[in-house]
Amino acid sequence: RALSNFSRILDEVDANHAVACYCISEIYRQLDDHEQQSHYWGIYSNIVQSSQKWRFNCEQLNLPIPS
Numbered sequence: 001r002a003l004s005n006f007s008r009i010l011d012e013v014d015a016n017h018a019v020a021c022y023c024i025s026e027i028y029r030q031l032d033d034h035e036q037q038s039h040y041w042g043i044y045s046n047i048v049q050s051s052q053k054w055r056f057n058c059e060q061l062n063l064p065i066p067s
Helices: 002-013 018-030 034-050 052-060
Strands: none
Touching: 002 018, 018 034, 018 052, 034 052
């Protein structure tokens, strides 16, 4: 259900929602789907690296900040 809800955020609210991408990446990591985990981690990384707003928000949530 969480995967469905976070995917809906990307589809219907904001395709560049860093937190949703991070959470989807974590769900796939726990499901041992390394291909999908890597895909969503890459999207998350790109968003955080290119958006000061998302970088700040993720720092506030103590999410990892890719270098």
